[in-house]
Amino acid sequence: MFLAIRELAHAKIRYALIGLIIVLIASLIFIISGLAKGLSADNASAIQNMKADYILMDTDAELEMTKSFISRTDLDNVLQMDGIEQANSLSVRMMNASVNGSDQNEDVALFVTDGDSMLLPSVRDGSPITQEDEAIVDASLQREGIEIGDRLVFGEESELTVVGFTDSQRYSHTPVVFVDGGGRETINAIAISVDESRADEIRNAVGNSFDMVTKDEALKGIPSYSQEQASLNMMIVFLFVITAFVLAAFFYVITLQKRDQFGVLKALGAKTTYLAQNLVGQVVLISIMCIGIAMGLTLGIAELLPEEMPFLLTADEMVQTSILILIVSIIGAFLSLIQIVKIDPIEAIEGAGK
Structure with a gap:
């Protein structure tokens, strides 16, 4: 040296x-x-930060979540499987919302899941969801001037009230809006938490009906990712x-x-x-x-x-x-x-x- x-x-x-x-x-x-x-x-941060081990999607969807269609009966059957610790429904919709019915419009990704779902993120500001017309939204919407108590209007009949903000919840370059809608008959995916020692057994059991993929594999189905x-x-x-x-x-x-x-x-x-x-x-x-x-x-x-x-x-x-x-x-x-x-x-x- x-x-x-x-x-x-x-x-x-x-x-x-x-x-x-x-x-x-x-x-x-x-x-x-x-x-x-x-x-x-x-x-894809909403998928990356999801509190789930695997995601089940329709085999015909080719990992594109919005093209996957699963019935509520299928979710009930998954819940009965040995090794499944928790399973929650997930529906994804790309929507446009009017803020308080004004001319301000925001493109959002609507994540509909169960009210007690593990998929609901922790709240940074505000409070958790307590009823179906409430929503937790990504904090990026705060930069657009949205505040707690504001209304997101989807069309003429659907309306959500912002009750809380969360961090790092984006999907397809749009902020995610989480809402309780667990009663839907048709969903896009099932997020599951499993006993890892039985993961292969569960994959074989659902293989005929679903693609059981990791969160990283699910990212491939996001357009342009x-x-x-x-x-x-x-x-x-x-x-x-x-x-x-x-x-x-x-x-x-x-x-x-x-x-x-x-x-x-x-x-x-x-x-x-x-x-x-x-x-x-x-x-x-x-x-x-x-x-x-x-x-x-x-x-x-x-x-x-x-x-x-x-x-x-x-x-x-x-x-x-x-x-x-x-x-x-x-x-x-x-x-x-x-x-x-x-x-x-x-x-x-x-x-x-x-």
Whole structure:
């Protein structure tokens, strides 16, 4: 590490430039990762945060919940199965609501379930549902000016009163409105909590009638969810590849420029492993410093983003992404390690003398 630190101190501008490139690429990776997570939550947080182990849907629905149709009798039969700890109905409707009968309209996802359902989220402000004409709504509607006591009017006959707000309940990029409607004869899905030791047994028992899927699998049925995430994840992968190529090219050129010096060091007794350790040390030091700067820059940018922009990046995710960037950076330096191994001290010294 002594040689690595001395060289970093000697060639400040050279390494500052490559550091700037790494900072920009790492920041872009963090930002796109945050947008990917934010869009995922904005599209499906109501399913991701659902207090259920599995979801049962009609096999013909192909995981698209709004196309699944299940009878109340089927729900009663599921409740009788051994290993089912709890089962609740769920109906999903994409609706447009008028606020207090005014010209203000809001697109919402109506989640209809049982009054004592495990699917009902905890209330942040207000009170839980106590009757069928009450609703708990996602807090994003507060930014639209909706308050507790306001009425959501659906058509001419249906009306709900907002009694509480909850966090992180979005579906298909719209706020979710939870309502008690457990008496419906037809539902879209059944959310179940099961004894995990009997999960396979239950799946086999319902296999002829339902698709028993995890919450992650159910996300694939949300329109555009998979395509949206695939596009953003592909961008992130390409950025990792670009990081590896940039570092590989930079350190390869630097290694070629220092070929004669490495040859002299080898002739003086320096081992190849020592030189390789110093190269890797340089990469690690530069990467750690640049990743730290990129993390701070990303957090600063996140604070400036508008509240309605879907951006979500937790500390754990930032650490995981940082480790990946560091690993990719080290991989990018492997090409230079090969050059160090191949350096012949005699040829390098003779080349330097010409």
